Amino acid sequence: MTSNLWLNELLANPTKAVGETLLSNYFGFTKEQLKKLLEIGLSRGGEFAELYFEYRISNNLTYEEDIVKSASENIMLGVGTRVIKGNKFGYGYTSDLSFDKIKEAFLAAAAIADSSNGNKVANLNEKKVPNQFYSMQQPVSLASLEPKIDLIRRGYHSAKAYDSKITRVTSSIADEMQYILIVNSEGLIVSDVRPQVRLVVSATAEDGNVRNTGRGNAGGRVGLDFYEKIITPEQIGYQAAEEAVILLKAKDAPPGEMHVVLSKDESGVMIHEAVGHPLEADGAWKKTSIMWDKLGQLVANPIVTIYDDATIKDLRGTLNIDDEGVVCDNVMLIEKGKLVGFLNDKLSAKILNHKENGHGRRQSYMHPPIPRMNNTVLAKGDTPPEEIIQSVKKGFYAVTYQGGMVSGTGKFTFSVNLGYMIENGRLTYPVKNATLIGTNIDILKEIDMVGNDMGFFLGTCGKDGQSVPVTCGTPTLRINRMTVGGVA
């Protein structure tokens, strides 16, 4: 173990202008040592070598059964080493930040190439992140315990007080602060400091033999003040309890094909699953995505425009730079129905000969970066949401979801937690236990009305065994025809 001096410096000044501390002490190494390590990475003929240093503190607090039920703290420290050669890469990592251990990890990664001629490392130059898209005031991870306990207690009691049918409530807050330093053989040294928080309340309502669970949550790359200024724990608790109680009266969904209206609240998850994943560029160069050969083609109804914007301030999926040090941007994916872009990491951009666009992400130093979404948004249209519902004679209105999933071949499902039936242009009764199923190519063409509202869903997206925080946004949408799974 090298000296922990870098850590002491960091913790003494945890929110100093983005990454400034890390850009002067490099996790305890000198620039010469970093360069030497990268040279070891390229020693077997690799074309690109990279070090990804990460230090992350995360905390979890849970309030349940009228007490603080659990409190945990997690520290993650380590470095990932990557070497690219052609379309392949080798990866190693270690939680022991000594020169020798990192060298060992780099040699493991370097084994992807097999030449005896090493490649050169460019001179290392610090680059500052050009923008700051996170709220760095009052980071929750650096706050003391009392205000956090206060938040979850308030969320808990708000849900409890909603209705006597609410029997159980769990209220929890998860926060983290991530410090990263990326150094690569192209000469880049860049650092980012990323706050993240989410408060989740889940409430169970019971009536005789019927039990249901509702959920409310809010957060992002924000500070403690978010829960005063933007949304209060009381509102989050209320949301959870309200959903649970409505579900007590919900009926099973009548199955079959029908008009489906997706509400703005959480339906972004559909855009994420059905459109986002197939537009991640690894599926394009591997030809495993249904979209790989459709660039420039009309793939959706021309009223549909979809982009991924990592630069929307404070959102859960927002990033200043991605996990390869590339500056993030707003990437247009589908413009007026036409497929115009993919989400790239460095490797995909190189293989496809596309521009790098800052979408290489990883769960931690133990994972190689892959193309991922950040904040995926279906752009607002001009129809008021009420008109969309009024246009449906008989159909299904989806409000909240348990999740969704898509295969490379474009087939997807969404599990709806709470929905409503639409009859003669009006919401009639609540519906539970429904699944929406389809193929992305079909659904994109079936979107025939786009609302003038907008909602954001906070998610954690899994791919190749890696989870990353994302946001997905959408206005109210009408799908002309979709299969609703329910109980006959």
Added chain:
Amino acid sequence: MKTDYKKLAEQIVEKSIKKGATEAQCSIYDGVRFSVDVREGEVEQLISAGSTSLSLKIIVDNKVATASTSDLSSKTIDDLIENSIKKAKYLSKDEFAALPDLEKIDFNIESLKLYDDSAEKVSPSEKTKLAIELEKICTSNKQITRSTGAGFSNSYGTTYLANSKGFSNSYKSSSCYVGVGLQAGEGDNLYEDGYYDSSRSFKQLLPIDEIAKKAIERTTRMIGARKIHTQNVPVVLEPEMSAQMLLGFLVECLSGSNIYMKRSFLAGKIGETISSNLVTLIDDPLIPGGRGSVPFDRDGVPARRKSIIENGVLKSYFLDNYSAKKLGVKPNGPGPTNLSLLPGTKSQQEIIRSVDKGLLLCSTIGQGTVPTSGDLSKGAYGIWIENGQLTYPVNEITISGNLGTILKNIEMIGNDPDPRSSFSAPTLLISEMTISGI
């Protein structure tokens, strides 16, 4: 110099008590992993790494705080101990938060055969070759459009656990995996599936030509799939579906925290008939070489074999020390280990033959399970059964029902459990589920 992690864990417990904890527990995992992914005959990624992690549980007067770290430097560990003690003092008293009393492990941990060094003896290039071979066999089949990748991985490591009740023990374990993913079909109408095997021992992995054969069969059988009409029909679950979908959901509904929080429709149902009397479900952590075998749980409670369902009657939940204390019973392990729905006598063919009109369920996608109510609804792929015969593949349908009803509607049990995972179950016939289509 190799760190003595057993001693380190014991020292951390001791130090925690000295600094003011009433009880303390420390676990350390020290392991190594290797994985290679290949596609189109070439290595795509190679990962090789060692890692260590430590977790800590501190209890001060029935107030509990936990922590974990990948940084094992003494300063970080000392800080974590102090922070956790400080934090615990702030928290609420929870009378159930205590370590379990020390229990003797009355079997030889070695006899569980959790560790096997055969994968370590195979060179990275051999492992790579194996994955490339597997993929090649598959893609040489004309019906296969492309491979989404084949891979080999293995890992091994040692788990150490020490606590202030006097527990201190460790075990070494290993696992390896080989598998392939494929696409078949034409144009935009593609299907994805694949096959894999996993084991604690490299020597016991299925031969790659058998894996390839299964992968090809599973992927190509979906070619030409169509939608069907909405209807209620009998559903035959393939062994994989019985294990992943049915047992997977059931386990969630039987987990201790969902029970004491009454977030499961099975809360309070011990001793009641919850399924067809054909069903007996056993969890046995002590099977030698079993994929889910484990000598003791995360609180140092020795592992035990237990009946979960006996002839349809619910016998026990999965209870860690905390949930067990809440319910006033003995802990029996926090989760499933080697979970097995005991096989019956019928072959899958016989079961299919008994179905006039129904669905053979082959795979599902999506979540769609609610433990609170038992409701289940998922996207499904399958093969339509007509007059006891498999006819054509179907997709873009959903399958739904309620787990409570599904369990009671199990009418036949096959003799063909899938041995590849720690959840094992045979083909099952469910008398009625809802299929939603056109």
